[in-house]
Every structure is written in structure tokens, then in C-alpha cells.
Amino acid sequence: MTALRHAAAIAAKDLRSEFRTKESINSTLSFSVVILLLFSFAFDPSPDMIAEFGGGLLWIVFAFAGALIVNRSFARELPNDCIDVLVSSPASGASLFLGKAVACFVLLFGIECICLPVFGVFYNVTWWRSLWELLGVLALGTWAMACVGTFFSALTVNLRLRELMLPMLMYPILIPALLSVMMLTNTLLTGQAMPSDFGVWLRLLIGFNIMFTTLSVYLAETILVR
Amino acid sequence: MSAPAVAAAGVWKYFGDYPALRDVRFDLQAGECLALLGRNGAGKTTLLRILGGLSGASKGGVLIDGGEVRASGTRARIGWLGHSIGLYDELTARENLRTFGTLYGVTAATVSDWLERVNLAHVADSPVREYSRGMRQRLAVARAFLHGPRLLLLDEPLTSLDDKAIALLQGLLTAARAGGATIILSTHQIREAMELASRVALLDRGRLMHFGERTAQMLDDPGYLYRTYGGEA
Amino acid sequence: MRTKVILALGAIGLPLLLRNLYVIMFLVPDDLEQGPVYRIFYYHLPAFLVAMCGYITAMAASVLYLVKRDQKYDTIAVAATETALAFAAVNLITGMIWGRISWGIWWAWDARLTWALISWLVYFGYLMLRNAIDDPTERAKNTAVYSIFASASVAVTWKAIEWWRTQHPGPVLSIRTGGVQRIDPAMENMLYINTLALLLLGAIFLLVRLRQEEVQREIDGLRRYAHALN
Numbered sequence: 001m002t003a004l005r006h007a008a009a010i011a012a013k014d015l016r017s018e019f020r021t022k023e024s025i026n027s028t029l030s031f032s033v034v035i036l037l038l039f040s041f042a043f044d045p046s047p048d049m050i051a052e053f054g055g056g057l058l059w060i061v062f063a064f065a066g067a068l069i070v071n072r073s074f075a076r077e078l079p080n081d082c083i084d085v086l087v088s089s090p091a092s093g094a095s096l097f098l099g100k101a102v103a104c105f106v107l108l109f110g111i112e113c114i115c116l117p118v119f120g121v122f123y124n125v126t127w128w129r130s131l132w133e134l135l136g137v138l139a140l141g142t143w144a145m146a147c148v149g150t151f152f153s154a155l156t157v158n159l160r161l162r163e164l165m166l167p168m169l170m171y172p173i174l175i176p177a178l179l180s181v182m183m184l185t186n187t188l189l190t191g192q193a194m195p196s197d198f199g200v201w202l203r204l205l206i207g208f209n210i211m212f213t214t215l216s217v218y219l220a221e222t223i224l225v226r
Numbered sequence: 227m228s229a230p231a232v233a234a235a236g237v238w239k240y241f242g243d244y245p246a247l248r249d250v251r252f253d254l255q256a257g258e259c260l261a262l263l264g265r266n267g268a269g270k271t272t273l274l275r276i277l278g279g280l281s282g283a284s285k286g287g288v289l290i291d292g293g294e295v296r297a298s299g300t301r302a303r304i305g306w307l308g309h310s311i312g313l314y315d316e317l318t319a320r321e322n323l324r325t326f327g328t329l330y331g332v333t334a335a336t337v338s339d340w341l342e343r344v345n346l347a348h349v350a351d352s353p354v355r356e357y358s359r360g361m362r363q364r365l366a367v368a369r370a371f372l373h374g375p376r377l378l379l380l381d382e383p384l385t386s387l388d389d390k391a392i393a394l395l396q397g398l399l400t401a402a403r404a405g406g407a408t409i410i411l412s413t414h415q416i417r418e419a420m421e422l423a424s425r426v427a428l429l430d431r432g433r434l435m436h437f438g439e440r441t442a443q444m445l446d447d448p449g450y451l452y453r454t455y456g457g458e459a
Numbered sequence: 460m461r462t463k464v465i466l467a468l469g470a471i472g473l474p475l476l477l478r479n480l481y482v483i484m485f486l487v488p489d490d491l492e493q494g495p496v497y498r499i500f501y502y503h504l505p506a507f508l509v510a511m512c513g514y515i516t517a518m519a520a521s522v523l524y525l526v527k528r529d530q531k532y533d534t535i536a537v538a539a540t541e542t543a544l545a546f547a548a549v550n551l552i553t554g555m556i557w558g559r560i561s562w563g564i565w566w567a568w569d570a571r572l573t574w575a576l577i578s579w580l581v582y583f584g585y586l587m588l589r590n591a592i593d594d595p596t597e598r599a600k601n602t603a604v605y606s607i608f609a610s611a612s613v614a615v616t617w618k619a620i621e622w623w624r625t626q627h628p629g630p631v632l633s634i635r636t637g638g639v640q641r642i643d644p645a646m647e648n649m650l651y652i653n654t655l656a657l658l659l660l661g662a663i664f665l666l667v668r669l670r671q672e673e674v675q676r677e678i679d680g681l682r683r684y685a686h687a688l689n
Contacts, residue, residue: 013317081312089330155605156591165588168587172580173584176612215607219525222604225279242594244683
């Protein structure tokens, strides 16, 4: 399908750009590691504490990293007015959005996979006990952030206070997804037995993803054409 | 009688209080080249953006070959060259053209072909960031013409081009017109642009003051249009 | 015409509000467990219901704006959102006061309270976004889109009550518990009546705000006309 081909071209272009310059990846990775370090000063992380909120801690770091990555997503189209070329091309708004969201997802997921071992080292956690389930849950949470974040990146790209407005708008909307993924990650990170409401959180996260992906794809054209 | 290549019908565009375009209406047939004149702020860029599908009109609309701009298929026939070059500095010339080419369904062979035509084949695999200004301009031209557009929209294309690039662009535009493409370029009375044009439109504060043939008098006397049809030079 | 509607609503709503206040303070019986403080509930719950009506109105108006691109829907959306935020704030604050007295804590991170706060923040983001965009058409379009996202988020809020265990009291209105009578019928009736009173008040706020936006639009239109005459 043409639309998917367009989206793939955009995603490939974004990723190629990013890996060429490594601006975003380097700064976001360093930032994430620094935050992980700072948290270790905030409290003394005993194994019990980590079992209680390790997932939450990790996702706060990922949320901050996410804001940095998605902010770049449409901001990178501003120099040389490349956004105009993209919008006037046959690619639909939906394809543009989807391609960029996928690129953000890949970058974010990569950063998360690097942060996991760092987290394991700093806080003495064997995080690989339910590895595949953990990665699956991370992927779901990351898609929620990439999807909503990229959409809001498009929404705020022309605003004066973009760097501030984007996280302020994005985080409250993402809370259902963040909450669910924090709960799920918490359980899977420390290999605990699954509590009875595990299925509820999972369903919520998946439902959130379906709902907001649909909304974003449908409304992308509306916000990209001024 | 087939639909005109470009048909603007009662186009208004508001930015808040301010009407950037007021009741602009004209028809342009295929193969024509329209020079869009007006001082800064007259609405030339606004009109071009609506024609290119980058903006929507507040009232009225435009039809390209009888079709809506935001309909799929219409935009595949449009080539856009705005104020900025519309290229990614960190990617190479080839990567830039291949990326945009994919969006327009253009093959890799065509891309290589165009790199030859604009004399950039020898540096095709260096990032655009390293190019000189003239090279960037030539690559931007290649990007706009890559997919053989039927409608070319150029926003003050000659203002920032050097001699070689101007010659290149003139050649491409003439060839495109000969092939039946329609061209709309906004300009500040630059002779080279006026020579290319078959028709002229004068915008003043959003209003279309004149739309008609490009006469020889307009070529020789830069102030003629403004004096005759109102607005300021 | 609009003024007459506002006055009519005021003529019904304000006496009703005052009458309710009197009844709530003096005539309704005390709750068995909580004592007199529970009376704040007669404002706490209705305020939430009015806020929800506001959120739903805002969402409908936003969708209608995107479909029809008529500025009047944008006006309704912003008026409804601001009204909803005001009532939601009343809901949150009365809830905090009640919680402090009943449970001894100003705040608990249970599902319902947390989600009420989140919904408030989400719609406040709508106002922030409105402030950040200067061009009215872009502002209307982009905030309408944001409002739809916000409404989806609030929809999850509403569902959250049924999905999670909570410290907050469960649903008490018989329409929600499927006919089982959880509270005294007299109390339940009072709740509905006060909801009506607050709804009327909310409608007045909405209409006044609408009038304000429309006057602003008319001024903008006249300015445009003046520019066009130049």
C-alpha cells in the first residue's frame, strides 16, 4: 500500500538522519543515565523498595527521555522548511505521522534497552527474569509515548514555548498508559508473582494504544495543513 | 473544454483579523506560465501555499486539473520550490532525492539522472551541509522537478540563485512548459522571470488588481504594472 | 433572546440553589456514620456531574467544529471547558475538605481522586494551548483536536471507577447501582435536585461566557471589515 510505503520512507529518513548526527540519541541517553543516578541520591534503594516502585522509577526516566525524542521529531523538519515539502508531497498526513511515530518508537525502545542494564547495575536488580514479557510490555508503553508524543510534536511545532508545552500537554494525556505500564513493569522487573489485576492493566494499555493510534492517524492531516 | 490547470474561485484567507487574500479568482490553462507580482505582504506566498496544499483557504477554494489539492493523486503532479531549499542538511544529495523520490514514486535511476543534470553527480554522496550555496540551490531545483510535475509552484525562485542556477532553472522551466506543464512563480519584477511568463497577476494587500497577458511593455518598464493597475511597487 | 434565557435560568436556578442550601443545612437528616459533614456531598457529587456535562459538551462542540468549521462551535467548546473546569475545581476542593474531616487526610491517591485531578489538568492543558496559539482559525482547529484527545482520556477516567479497587465510596445513586437502594431515598432525591440547581448555574456560566466570546468575534469581524475597506 502506498500509504505504508510513504510512512516507511519517512521513518527510514528520520532514523537515517538521527543515526548520522546522533544528536538526540547521545543527549537523551546521557540525560537518562544522569536521572537514574540522581534518583539513587533521593533514596536508599533497598531490594524491597525496588520491588515496590522500580517500574515506576524506570518509567519516569523513560518519560523524560520520550519528551526529548518526540520534541525532535517534527522540530527536525523546520530547518530549510522541509515540512512544507513533506506536506505538499503525495504523502498523506497520516503517513507522515505514522512514519515519524515509528522512528520515535525505534529510538526510544533502543534507549530503553540500554537503560535497563544500567538500571540493573545501579540498583542491583536482575531484570531479565521475565525478559520477553518485560520487553513486550516496554514496547507497548513505548508505542503509547511515541504515538501521542509525535502527534503533539506536530501540534506544538510552531509554538513559541514548544519545549515546555509539549511535555506539559503530553504527560497528563499519557497518564493512563504510563500508570498501566508502570504497574506491569514493576511486576515483571523483579520477577514477582502476577497480582490479580495484571490483566486489567494490560487490557487498559492495549486499549489506550488502539484508541490513540486511531485518533492520531485520523487527525494528523487536520493539524498538518494550516 | 477541459478543466483549467489551475482554477481559483473566490479565495479568501484570514490570519486572525487580517485578510491576507481577498476574493482572489482566476483560471490558468495548461502550458501557461504565470508571474505573480506584488510587494512584500501582498499575499503571494499565501496564495502559493494554498495552491500547493500547504494551507487551506478560509473561504472559497482552488482546483488543480479539476481536483481538490488535498485529494490523493493531485499532489503527485505538483512541484514545490519555496523560499528555503527544502532539503535535509545531514543527508546526502542522493539520500535526499531518494527520500522525496519515494514519496512521488520516482525510481533510483531517475534520481541518478537528475543528479547528472544538475551537475551534482560527483558529490552526490556527500552531505548537503558541505555544499556551497549554488550547489544547494541546484539540488533544490532537482528536488522540485524530479517527478515531472504538471504544476510547478515557485516562490521567488530567482532572488537567491546564482547565474548558473538561474540558467539551469530557466532551461528546465522552458522545457516543462513545452511539455504542457503549468508554472506559477512569484517574483519581484525580475526581468528573467518576466521573460518566462505568458501571463501576469498583480496582488496588492490580498486583492487581485490585474490578471492578464504579459506584454512587452511590462518587460521594458518595471513600474508599468503598478502604475497602471494600482498598488505600490 | 439570549439575555432572556439567561434571566429565565437565573430566575429558576438561583432560588432553587438558595432553597437547596436551606434544606441541606437544616432539613435533611444526618448521615448515620459520618454525621453532619457529609452534607458537603450535596455539592461534591453534583459539581462533578455538571463538570462531566461540560466536558461532554466540549467534546461534542470540538467534533462539530472539525466537521463543520463553524467558529460558533469553537466558542461553545471554550465556554464549556472553562465552566467544566470551574465545577471540577469545586468537586476537587469539596472532596479534599470532606476527606480531611472524614478520613483525616487531605488527599489519597486512590483511583477516583487521582483521575479527577488528571482530568482537570488535561482540560487545563486545553486552556494553555489556546493561550499559545495566536491565529483564531489555527487555535480553533488545534484545540478542537486536543479536546478530542482530552475527552478520550476523560472517558478512561469515567471507566476507572469500575475497574479498580478504591478507598473512595462506591457508586450510591440507584441509577448506577441498578436499583439497589444504597442511601436514604430522601438523600438521593436531594442529590438530584441539587444537581439540577448546579446544572442551571452551569448553564448560566456557559451562556454568559458564550456571549463574551461572541462579542469578541463580532469585534474581530468588524476589525476585518475595517481592514478590508482600506
